[in-house]
Amino acid sequence: MPDLIHDGDSAAAVSSLRSAVMLLSRRLKHQRVDESLSPTEMSVLGTLARCGSATPGELARKEHVQPPSMTRIVALLEAKGLVRLEPHPDDRRQKVVSQTEQAEAMLEESRSKRNAWLTALAEGLDEDEWETLRKAAPVLEKLAHL
Amino acid sequence: MPDLIHDGDSAAAVSSLRSAVMLLSRRLKHQRVDESLSPTEMSVLGTLARCGSATPGELARKEHVQPPSMTRIVALLEAKGLVRLEPHPDDRRQKVVSQTEQAEAMLEESRSKRNAWLTALAEGLDEDEWETLRKAAPVLEKLAHL
DNA sequence: GTAACTCATTACCTACCCTAAAGACCATTC
DNA sequence: GAATGGTCTTTAGGGTAGGTAATGAGTTAC
Numbered sequence: 516m517p518d519l520i521h522d523g524d525s526a527a528a529v530s531s532l533r534s535a536v537m538l539l540s541r542r543l544k545h546q547r548v549d550e551s552l553s554p555t556e557m558s559v560l561g562t563l564a565r566c567g568s569a570t571p572g573e574l575a576r577k578e579h580v581q582p583p584s585m586t587r588i589v590a591l592l593e594a595k596g597l598v599r600l601e602p603h604p605d606d607r608r609q610k611v612v613s614q615t616e617q618a619e620a621m622l623e624e625s626r627s628k629r630n631a632w633l634t635a636l637a638e639g640l641d642e643d644e645w646e647t648l649r650k651a652a653p654v655l656e657k658l659a660h661l
Numbered sequence: 662m663p664d665l666i667h668d669g670d671s672a673a674a675v676s677s678l679r680s681a682v683m684l685l686s687r688r689l690k691h692q693r694v695d696e697s698l699s700p701t702e703m704s705v706l707g708t709l710a711r712c713g714s715a716t717p718g719e720l721a722r723k724e725h726v727q728p729p730s731m732t733r734i735v736a737l738l739e740a741k742g743l744v745r746l747e748p749h750p751d752d753r754r755q756k757v758v759s760q761t762e763q764a765e766a767m768l769e770e771s772r773s774k775r776n777a778w779l780t781a782l783a784e785g786l787d788e789d790e791w792e793t794l795r796k797a798a799p800v801l802e803k804l805a806h807l
Numbered sequence: 808g809t810a811a812c813t814c815a816t817t818a819c820c821t822a823c824c825c826t827a828a829a830g831a832c833c834a835t836t837c
Numbered sequence: 838g839a840a841t842g843g844t845c846t847t848t849a850g851g852g853t854a855g856g857t858a859a860t861g862a863g864t865t866a867c
Contacts, residue, residue, distance in 0.1 A: 527798075528794065528795040528798040529798075530707070531798040531799060531801075531802050532794065532797075532798045532801065533689060533700075533703075534703075534704045534707055534802065534805075535798065535801040535802040535804070535805045536682050536685045536686050536689060536801070536805075537686055537689060537700045537701065537704055538704065538724065538725060538802075538805040538806070539682045539686075539801065539804065539805040540682050540683055540685075540686030541701075541724075541725055541726070541855085542725055542805065543679060543682060543683060544822095544855090553822075553823070554683045555683070555687075555823080555824090557680075558680050558683055558684065561676070561680055570845080570846095571845080571846065571847095572844085572845060572846075578684065578687075579684060579687060579688055580687070580824075580825095581824075581825060581826080582845075582846065582847085583824085583825075583826085583827095583846085583847070583848080583849095584823075584824055584825075585846090586846060586847055586848090587823085587824090587847095588823095590847095603845095606832080606833070606844095606845080607831080607832060607833085608831065608832045608833070608844070608845045608846070609832095609844090609845060609846080610845090610846075626676070629675055629676065629679070630675070636804060636807050639803070639804070639807040640800070640803065640804065640807075644800045644803070647793075647796050647797050647800050648674065648678065648797060648800055648801070648804070649674040650793050650797070651678075651793050651794060651796070651797030651800075651801070652674040652675075652677040652678045652681065653677060654786070654790045654793050654794055654797075655677075655678065655681040655682070655685065655794070655797070656677050656680065656681040656684075657785070657786065657790070658681070658685065658782065658785070658786065658794070659680075659681045659682075659684040659685040659688065660684070661782055661785040661786075687824085690824090690854095691825095699853080699854075701854075701855090716814080716815090717814080717815065717816095718813090718814060718815075726854095726855075726856095727855075727856060727857080728814075728815065728816085729815085729816070729817080729818095729855090729856075729857085729858095730854075730855055730856075731815090732815060732816055732817090733816095733854090733855090734854095736816095749814095752813095752814080752863075752864070753862080753863060753864085754813070754814045754815065754862065754863045754864070755813095755814060755815075755863095756814090756815075
C-alpha cells in the first residue's frame, strides 16, 4: 500500500478532520433534538435500537465511555422512562438494558427534528458535497468505533 | 435540486454522521497531541495560523464559543507563551491576539504526533476508505463553519 | 454631553466525563 | 467446600470545558 499516512495530503486531511469534528460536536451539543437528552444519551438509545439490548458494560465499551459514566447515563434514561433495567438471566452481577416503547417513539420524533436542522444547513452545501458526506458517514462511523 | 434532505438515505446519513462525530470528538478529547493543550485551544491556534491575528470576539465567533469562554482560552494560551495580546490600534476596548514563534514550532511538532495517532488507526481502514475521508474532510470543515 | 451600544472580562454555575475504591457476584483451585 | 482472584456495577469525589449574568471600559450617535 502507498504511504497514505505520511504524505502531506493526509496530514492536512487529518488536521482538518480533527478540527471539523471538534467544532461540529460543539455545535451539535446545542442542536439537541430533545432538550433534556445529552448527545451521549441519544447515542446510547441509538445503539440500543440497533442491538436490541445490552449490559451496561457492553454499552460503555461501545460508546467508549468508562463504566461509571454508563451507570449514570442508564440511570438518567431509566428515570425518564426511556430504558428498562432487568436482571441478567445468567449472571446476577450484570443487568440487561433495553429501550421502552416510549424511547422508540422519541427516536422517531427526533428524526424529523434532525432533518429540520439539516435542511437549514443544506443550503450551504451543493449536491456534490452532500454526496461526499453521504459516502463518508459510514467510514467516519467505522473510524470512530476503531 | 433533488430532494436530498428528506429521502431515507440522507436521513440515515445524517444520523450516522451525528453519532460518529460525537463519538469521535469524545475520543479526540483524550487523544491529545500535546498533553497540556485542549482541542479547542489547538483549534484556536490553527485559526490564528490561518488568519494571522484576530480579536477575542472574532475568535469566539469563528469557534462558535461564547466570548467569556474565549477570554479564558486566550488567557491560558498566553500563560503558555503560545499567544501574544496587544492593544487594538483603533479601538481601545478590543485586543489583538496573535501567535508566537513558539506556537508555530508547537504546531509543527504536533503534526508528527498526529501522524502517529493516524498510523495506529490506519490499520483499520482500507485505501478506498481513506480516500473517502480525505475528500470529506474539507466538506466537513465547511459544514462545521456554516 | 449623555444615552445606547459593544467588547472584554469577572464571577458563578452546569454538564459531562474521569479515577479510585467498594460491594456483589462468579469461577477456579486447593 | 472454603478461599482467592477476577469481573461487573455502583458510589464518591474531582476536574474540565462550556454557558449565563453582570460589570467596566470605550465608542458612537444623537
